Amino acid sequence: MTIWMTVLVVLVVVLAGLAAAFLYRLITLRRGGTAVILRSLPAAPGAGWRHGIFRYGENVLVFYKLSSLRPGPDRRMVRQTLDLGERRRPEKSEFDIMTEDIAIVELYDADRRYEVAFDRGAFTAFTSWVESRPSGRSRRPRPGAGGAR
Structure with missing residues (x-):
């Protein structure tokens, strides 16, 4: 050859x-999944946004970027460590990729910070999913696990 x-x-x-x-x-x-636009913080104003989808599991949220060839999810977040921050509307250059009907919320995942842009219905579903997580304190021990009698 x-x-x-x-x-x-x-x-x-x-x-x-x-x-x-x-x-x-x-x-x-x-x-399937929920269409979102996500960016890691800190970021320059209007920069760093990535289109993708969220998929909700029982205790895990995964993000798939549309422009990635990675075989698995690009981000994985544990439900128990997620906290919602301030909510806002798109500003200035963000209108190039978003409409004024979009809700942007700050999202804290343990030691990472993100901003996520949703349409109104998806935002409501996401906040319900985050806020309905079971409290770590509310878990009952399994019967016969050696608790006090």
């Missing part, structure tokens, strides 16, 4: 791998 044939084979294999990753990500995103 010539060097050009080897380069061509390697190129075809790499392109096939990228196509498979893209297809897998597309199928993953098509399974």
